Amino acid sequence: MPDVIYIMSDNRSGSTLLENILSKSDECFSVGELAMLKGHLLKYGPGARWNYNCACGKPFTECEFWSPIIAKIFEADKENFFTSINWNFKSKALALNALFPFLFKEKFSKICSREANKKVIATLNELYKTVSEKSGKKFIIDSSKNPLQALAIYKNKKDFNVKIIWLKRDIRAIATSKRKWKSENKKKEKSLLKLVLDIFYYRRLCYTVSTMIDPADILYMEYEDLAKNTHEELQKIFQAFNMKPFPTPQFMELVEDHTIGGTPGRFSKKPIQYDEGWKEQFKNDQLAYTTGGVLNKI
Numbered sequence: 001m002p003d004v005i006y007i008m009s010d011n012r013s014g015s016t017l018l019e020n021i022l023s024k025s026d027e028c029f030s031v032g033e034l035a036m037l038k039g040h041l042l043k044y045g046p047g048a049r050w051n052y053n054c055a056c057g058k059p060f061t062e063c064e065f066w067s068p069i070i071a072k073i074f075e076a077d078k079e080n081f082f083t084s085i086n087w088n089f090k091s092k093a094l095a096l097n098a099l100f101p102f103l104f105k106e107k108f109s110k111i112c113s114r115e116a117n118k119k120v121i122a123t124l125n126e127l128y129k130t131v132s133e134k135s136g137k138k139f140i141i142d143s144s145k146n147p148l149q150a151l152a153i154y155k156n157k158k159d160f161n162v163k164i165i166w167l168k169r170d171i172r173a174i175a176t177s178k179r180k181w182k183s184e185n186k187k188k189e190k191s192l193l194k195l196v197l198d199i200f201y202y203r204r205l206c207y208t209v210s211t212m213i214d215p216a217d218i219l220y221m222e223y224e225d226l227a228k229n230t231h232e233e234l235q236k237i238f239q240a241f242n243m244k245p246f247p248t249p250q251f252m253e254l255v256e257d258h259t260i261g262g263t264p265g266r267f268s269k270k271p272i273q274y275d276e277g278w279k280e281q282f283k284n285d286q287l288a289y290t291t292g293g294v295l296n297k298i
Ligand SMILES: [Zn+2]
Pocket: 054, 055, 056, 057, 058, 063, 064, 065, 066, 257, 258, 259
């Protein structure tokens, strides 16, 4: 039975780096952000920058790995093809969950069993199964990030096991990175303090989900450790998931990858290293810096 290793994290937290590192294993096939597959096929949502193509540079309908899978699962039944869990929390619910996560477990379970989300789960199950058959690999790496998607596949796994890596990063570093992408995409800028709070709320969603997963099936990891001590962190993954050790990569690069979505920066080869440049941006915002520091510890 194959294992799906699902990377749960916020945006800008190193999920593409982790997915890319694991894709170097002979036992792993990385699909990237599977949740974005439908958007990439129908050309909506994030992905316009790379024209919604696969990481190999071809449209998914022409990619040698994905095209037969798309023909079998998507073309055959477009009406019922959904790859992303539906959920929408108002800011009040987000704040409440941050304070009282135990009150939200039932709500989370209900979201996963909604009629619309059953179709998502059915599609994902079919995709995992087909990817596993076609690739012949023991592990499928899914870096979709979304915590409710993680819970939905975990609770409804059928022909495979699901393991989750919760990848965290300093809230303040995520905030500066998000602000940078927002301004590049010409979106309205939020203050660093507002961003820090939003990121904290999202992290608490991940926390609630983490309490609903069997401790044997979840691994906690910090982006800072992964970037600084890649080798040591990799050993933890090998141990936790019974994966055959492989040499620690020095670079983040695409090598015959067929991943969906990911960070726009993934197309160029880069050394794996830790960068503290984000701290500069808090020079004039001590309040956001201190608040982020406190929230990191909760
Ligand atoms: Zn491809």
